[in-house]
Amino acid sequence: MTKHWLPVGMPPSLAMPAPREPSRWQYVATLELQLSRLIEADPGAARSGLEMSRENAPELWKIAQQLPRQHWASALARSDQLTSLLPDPWRVSEVEAEPRSLRAMLEAVA
Numbered sequence: 001m002t003k004h005w006l007p008v009g010m011p012p013s014l015a016m017p018a019p020r021e022p023s024r025w026q027y028v029a030t031l032e033l034q035l036s037r038l039i040e041a042d043p044g045a046a047r048s049g050l051e052m053s054r055e056n057a058p059e060l061w062k063i064a065q066q067l068p069r070q071h072w073a074s075a076l077a078r079s080d081q082l083t084s085l086l087p088d089p090w091r092v093s094e095v096e097a098e099p100r101s102l103r104a105m106l107e108a109v110a
Helices: 024-041 043-051 058-066 069-077 102-109
Strands: 004-007 092-095
Touching: 024 043, 024 069, 024 102, 043 058, 043 069, 043 102, 058 069
Parallel strands: none
Antiparallel strands: 004 092
């Protein structure tokens, strides 16, 4: 069974799978991959999720408005909204896996 890891203090919807404790870089790369899969699975829902954040998270809204869809996951994973949630110093804990939903992930970041 795959282990799931969550940076300390982050919402459970942002837990990512990894065989062992990930570095900060590995976590962000895995997050980007998961976001990409969810975006490609339902682009309309992804756009809607990004656009719901216009007032509370304008950076996320701009991603949907200004970038082509294939760049959304990368922009989200490197956004100030998300990187400001990452703990410094880097610490993660192993957690139970939760079903992944793009909406839950976006709400956690917004």
